[in-house]
Amino acid sequence: MPIYDYHCQTCGHPFEALVRSSTIPACPKCGSTTLDKRVSSIAPAGKIEAIRMAHRRVAAAQGHLDHYSPSDKAKLLQGKKNI
CATH class of the missing domain: 1.10.287 (Helix Hairpins)
Structure with a gap:
């Protein structure tokens, strides 16, 4: 399972989540599932x-x-x- 970066459209909280591609995570701050999937930065x-x-x-x-x-x-x- 890959780690994805997300940005919550409801509260603006950025977070990472280890999810399957078919799973929609919820924001850990507000619980919203209205999220933008972001491009993860690579390791230095x-x-x-x-x-x-x-x-x-x-x-x-x-x-x-x-x-x-x-x-x-x-x-x-x-x-x-x-x-």
């Missing part, structure tokens, strides 16, 4: 890089990077400055 570049590196460390710990040479594996785990 530094945060995306940190998430990507965390996933690479987990993959390395689980042995998923074992088919890389030691030097390539080191480059992958150091981040994008060496790629």
